[in-house]
Amino acid sequence: MGPETRDELLDAAERYARTVPIPVDFERIEWECSDRAVRRAGACLYDHRTEQVTIRLTWEAYRSFGWDEFTGTIRHELVHAWEFQRFSESGHGRRFKAKARELDAPRHCRSFADARLRLVCSSCDWEARRFRASEAVKRPAERRCGSCGSRYRVEHVESGRRWRTHAGYLVARRKLDGDW
């Protein structure tokens, strides 16, 4: 089970971050949880005067992505932290991309709008986003809504294709092919 409160999320994020093989100085990184309805899953801020890095995680993004997906956001923000600490600047340029690839971190700051896949409950208003073909996406019949326990459907956001079973997933995947 993933963290269930904002404090747990910050603790888990910091603990997880220390297992990521990237040379950053954790003594100079602050962790924050944002409740604002921002579209970005995370942000990394830098104070040039104090050289303090702040990694801000978005609670709603964590709730909607789930912990496994969210660790990608943490790795992404760590690459920003690393660039800030080492070069006093950070962006999404070539250096960032190379480091992100090393850590299997997403190259773009993830936003809700970017999510390729949406899980939608059949009986309540629960909705979750996924970037990758996780088990929840591939085998929806074996899982349930995170809120009421009913079944849910998966939607491929760009094409609008939807499915509720593993067989349906395989069909959609084949039909979408390069447009996945």
Ligand SMILES: [Zn+2]
């Ligand atoms: Zn970024």
Ligand SMILES: [Zn+2]
């Ligand atoms: Zn539900």
